[in-house]
Amino acid sequence: MKTVLVTGGCGLIGQHICSGLLKKGYAVVAADVEAGMYNEGKLNYTFVQCRPSDKNTYAEIFEKYEINVMIHAACTVDNDFGPIVDDKEVSESKQCDKFIYRYAMTTESVEKVILISTDKVYDFPKTREPIREDADIKTTSNYAIMKYESEKALISEMQHHKNIMVCITRVSPVYTFNFIDNLVAKITDPKDGTKFVSGKGQYGFQFCCVHNLVDFILCFVKNADDMQYAGIYNVSDKLLTTAADIISFMRENHSLGTVLQKSGGGALSKIKGIFGGNKEEKTNYRYLDMSKLENNNMLDNTKAMKLANFRWDIHNTK
Secondary structure, X not given: OOEEEEEOOOOHHHHHHHHHHHHOOOEEEEEEOOOOOOOOOOOOEEEEEOOOOOHHHHHHHHXXXXXXXXXXXXXXXXXXXXXXXXXXHHHHHHHHHHHHHHHHXXXXXXXEEEEEEEHHXXXXXXXXXXXXXXXXXXXXXXXXXXXXXXXXXXXXXXXXXXXXXXXXXXXXXXXXXXOOXXXXXXXXXXXXXXXXXXXXXXXXXXXXXXXXXXXXXXXXXXXXXXXHHOEEEEEOOOOOEEHHHHHXXXXXXXXXXXXXXXXXXXXXXXXXXXXXXXXXXXXXXXXXXXXXXXXXXXXXXXXXXXXXXXXXXXXXXX
C-alpha cells in the first residue's frame, strides 16, 4: 500500500482528493490547519494538524511516514484560503514552498509530486482560441502571482532531483453540487452585488468540477509510470459553462432570487472596462472582470484527457 501526503488535506479540494485516494486503496496523510469531518475515522486515514509554514511538523511527517506521493494543495483558494488573497497569504505560501519541495525531493521513498496551481496564471487572450500549456503567462492577481511563484519554486527544486516525477495542474475555478461560490460570482455584478445576465447569457466560463480534478489526480498517481508524463496540465471541464447554465442550475437546486437582464452584445463589458482597475481585482480571486465578460476563453485540456476522461459538469455534479 502506497502512502500519499496531501497538504491542505481538509479543505474543499483536499478532502475530495483524500477521499478518492482512500477509495482506491492508498494510505493518506492529510496535513491542514484544522481537522475536517469528511474523512475522519476512515481506514488508512491520518490527520496531522499544522499550518503551511510549520516546517518542523512537516519534517516529522516525512520522517515518520514512508511518503510515496505528495500532493501540494495547501495555500489554495477554496481549500485553505478564502477569495481574498493578501500579502499574508502570499508570504505563507512562499514560506511553505521553501521547505516542502526540498523535504519531498530528498526523501528516498517519494516518487511523485503534484502541485495544485491555477489557470489564472495565463494571459487570457481577446480571441477565443483555446489556451494551451505553453501559452503566454500574465500574473496580474495576487493568487496568480502566488501560484506561479510556487510553480517556479517546484521546477527549480526539480532540476536537482530529476528522478522525481513532477506534475503541475493548472485548474479552473472549482465547484461541486453544494460548493457554488465560484459559479455565483460569474453572475454577480461586483459593483452592487446584484445577480445579472448579459443578453440571454449564452457566453461561457471555464470551470472545473472538483470530481474532474480528483479523477485526473487519481489517474496520474496510478498510471503515470514514465517521465514522459511529467509536466504541466490544464485541468477543467470539457466544455464551457454558460451564464444561462449557472442560472438554471441555481434555480433548480438552490435559492437565487432576482436576476436582472442587462443589454448584451459587448456594450456592457466595454462600458465597465473603461472604469476598470479596481484594486479588488488584484486581491479577490472571484472578482468578475466585466471587460472580459463575453470572451469565452477556454482551456485546451487535451493533454490531461489522455490520462482522464472528464465526465463531470454542472449538469451531473454531486
